[in-house]
Amino acid sequence: MENKNILLECESGISGDMFVAALLDLGKEQEDLQKGLETALQSLPLPGFTIRISRVKKAGIDCCDFDVIVDKEHENHDHDMAYLFGHLDSDLEERHEHQAGHEHHSHHEEHHGRTYLEIKEIIQKGTLTENTKELALRIFAVLGEAEAKAHGTTLDEVHFHEVGSVDSIVDIVSAAYLMDALKIDRVYVDTLCEGRGTIRTAHGILPIPVPAVSRILEAYPITISRVPVQGELVTPTGAAILASICDFQKAPETYQIQNTGIGAGKREYEVPSMVRVLSILPSERSADTIWKLECNVDDAPAEELGYCMDKLFAAGARDVHFIPCMMKKNRPGTMISVICSKEQIPTMEDILFHETTTIGIRRCSMERTVLPRKPRSIETAYGSLQVKECTLPDGTIRLYPEYDSMRELAEKTGKSMLEIRKLVD
Known part of the structure; x- marks a missing residue:
């Protein structure tokens, strides 16, 4: 099986179970994919659980739904929700159920939480491929580092509470297993949408995105678009998965869609809760292109040029460099070269005109070869x-x-x- 390039469409955000469901749907024609996943999960030294894979409709669209059912408990209808709300008293939990439009059940046996080393031991003991283990641990490391930064501690000291519960471990290991089994090579994200407002947690009212999500978005070049939805669309597990698998390159402008997978979410908002995964074959004519902007100056102090470089990088320039050159009338000068995307050209040119003495900017597009x-x-x-x-x-x-x-x-x-x-x- 050849490696796949996939494009994630996250107009309704992303969570761990949504992503797993989308990959299961993408590989629904692959023989024994579901059976292989079940075998891999059963090898983990975790308390009793089962997974349920079914078909549901969101806004009339047929989707795959992935659920983890823990023995002696009801379903956890949103694997990341307990992370947010902790172990609520019954009155507060009942109010939240009414507000969120779905059930929420806390996992009392997981109250102590698990450390990263405990989760690492669980994953290492499973009969999983090395690629699966490595990706699962990477996702938990991203999540743990975000948690540690949010709470002012270290990765080794942080305790995963609900994101370290049985169903969340299953979500993350399932995501890693499917990425490996489907031989997914490059992952692009089209748009990652996040809601607005605040959310009630066991520790009070928190803004959206919640601390763990905002720390992940801060540490990785993931761009979000805030949409007019009152509620959380991007969960900590979903954000950690994206940070761990994304190529962080712009998706090809032209491509052929080879297959489609749609994963259903559990929350009900104004937009249908689902994530779509497209298996794509980039067109040969859609080469990876970037733009180069250049200008020459011979009367700018070094301090001003350094400040200009800082502003260009802060605005998202891919690269900035200065090249000594000899200009008119034998004056030593500096060529400023900026590498950016087509969409960034107006911003970069505005900075160059405002922060340097140049009165003209050259630009050209260039094709490039980029290693995966x-x-x-x-x-x-x-x-x-x-x-x-x-x-x-x-x-x-x-x-x-x-x-x-x-x-x-x-x-x-x-x-x-x-x-x-x-x-x-």
């Missing part, structure tokens, strides 16, 4: 290190350590940047 890449976390002798995994045309994998992560580890351990980099070589 994805972010991942690796365990080293000194702790976790964020790297970029790139695949060469011959299939060779290269790891490139992220500067900020190397710096953080160097400062934490007292080791040099050179020693930290050698951990990846």
Whole structure:
């Protein structure tokens, strides 16, 4: 089976169970996919549970629905909802059920929460492929780091409460298993929509997006669009999955749709709760293109140029560099080169005109070849290190350590940047 490129359409947000359902729907023609998932999940050392896969309709559209049913309990109709509301007293829980339009049941045996190391042990003991284990742990690491930052602690110390419960572990492991079983290579996100307002939690009223989600969006280049829906559309698990699998490149402008999967959500808002996954084959004529803007200046102080570079990067420039050049009348000058997307051109040009003395900007589009890449976390002798995994045309994998992560580890351990980099070589 050849690797797939998929495009996620998240106009109604995303949660863990929605994503799993969409992938199951995408691979519904693949023999033994569901049976393989059930076998993988049964290998985990978790309390008794079953999964239920069914068909439902959202706004008249046929969708796949994925549920995790924990023994001796009712269904958890929204796997991330308990994370938000904690263990509510019966009066508050009843008020929330009426407000949200669906049942909510807390998992009392999970009240203590699980640490990242406990979850890691559960996943490692399962009969799963290495790719599945690695992706599942990466998703939990993203989630844990966001939780730790939100609560002012560390990944090793943070306790996953409801996102560490049985059904949430099943959601994340299922997502990782299906990504591997379907041989999904590159993941693009079209639009990630999030609602507005606030949400009541066990700790009070919190703004949307909730802290864990906002920390994930802060740490990864995921762009959201706020839509006029009063309620949460993007859950912590959904955001962590996106951060762990996305290619963070613009989707091809032209492509052929090979297959479609639609996963149903549990919440009822003004928009139908579902996420759509398209398996796409990029057109040969849809090359990956970027734009280069250039201008020359010979009368700008270095301080002003440095400030201009900061503003360009803050506005989303892919790259900015200065090149010494010889200009008219034998004056030394600087060529400013900015790499950006077509949509960013007006913003970049506005910054160049306002922050430099240039009176003209050249621009051209360029095709480029980009290696498939994805972010991942690796365990080293000194702790976790964020790297970029790139695949060469011959299939060779290269790891490139992220500067900020190397710096953080160097400062934490007292080791040099050179020693930290050698951990990846």
